[in-house]
Amino acid sequence: MSAPSGHTSHPTTGDPEVPEPTTADRVHSLLSATSSLTVRALGEHHDLETPVSVHGSRLRLCVPLDAPLTSAAAGATDGLAVVLDVTDVSPVAVRDRIRARLTLAGRLHLAHLADDGLSVHLRVDIAHAVLATPYGTGALTADDLLLAVPDPLARHEAALLTHLADDHADALELLTRLLDPALLAGHPDVRPLALDRHGLVLRLDHPTGHRDVRLVFPEPACDTEDFGHRMHALLSAAEHGLPVHRS
Structure with missing residues (x-):
């Protein structure tokens, strides 16, 4: 490891036996832990506060019944083309606190009415994803996400x-x-x-x-x-x- 500089250094090693999460694992972990994201659809940005349920390359979101995104999804017979943005911020206060930025592209579908009768579940079928960190950028397909192992922590x-x-x-x-x-x-x-x-x-x-x-x-x-x-x-x-x- 070299002397400190104005940028971060990737915590990596040349030892192939040292285990680390794969990029797909990191994407699953970030999604399962987040409670907020932005959905870009039809030229608009929708900031959502919602837990994300991850199943392979499919996501499940819960949004209010009267939300504009709900109406847009309901009107799209073959699904609505969307881009999702998720920012991973360190929970501990440090310099350069953003640990990663995740961008996912796919199609949004209306799933079903939630039990409370006031919100709906939306399904996102992910086609591809890009995870950008201070150490580099990784691109993933839906098949890559299917191989991810959710992190228990x-x-x-x-x-x-x-x-x-x-x-x-x-x-x-x-x-x-x-x-x-x-x-x-x-x-x-x-x-x-x-x-x-x-x-x-x-x-x-x-x-x-x-x-x-x-x-x-x-x-x-x-x-x-x-x-x-x-x-x-x-x-x-x-x-x-x-x-x-x-x-």
Whole structure:
């Protein structure tokens, strides 16, 4: 890892055995965790506050019955061409807080009336997607999304990261023992940036820029309880000077 600069550095490695989520996995995780998105249709932008249900390359949205998007979908016999925009913002306050921007293109269909009688479910059949991050851009097809493995921590990531940042500064300090000492020159501010079943990403914030470093769990986490065990394993390795995969 080189010296800090004004841009982020990709937490990646040349070791093919170090596991990371695929681009399709990241897309599924982002969609399953988001509660807001923008739908572009018929030359207009519709900002929605709604959970997203993900099933392969199909999404399910819930919108008010009287929403303009509902009427537009109802009037489109073969589905309405739409573009969806989702922004992934770090739940922990860091420099350059946007972690990714996701754009999806597909067709929107009216599904069915919701149980409350005041809203409807809309189905989006995704044709292709583009995920742009500070580390690069990846394009996906519907078939790629069908192969994605949903991350069991995605819906809990924000709560876990903010808890780590707000209540466990001592743990973050201990984790820095696992890093290359050269990265700690200048005493950067260390904040948790992201996590998934495979590991934890730390943001090292220097006055002149920042670096992201990924610490890999010894085994993937299956749920939040497993995540606690994996974190204890990393902390134990840091305390006893044991090696871990990092990138």
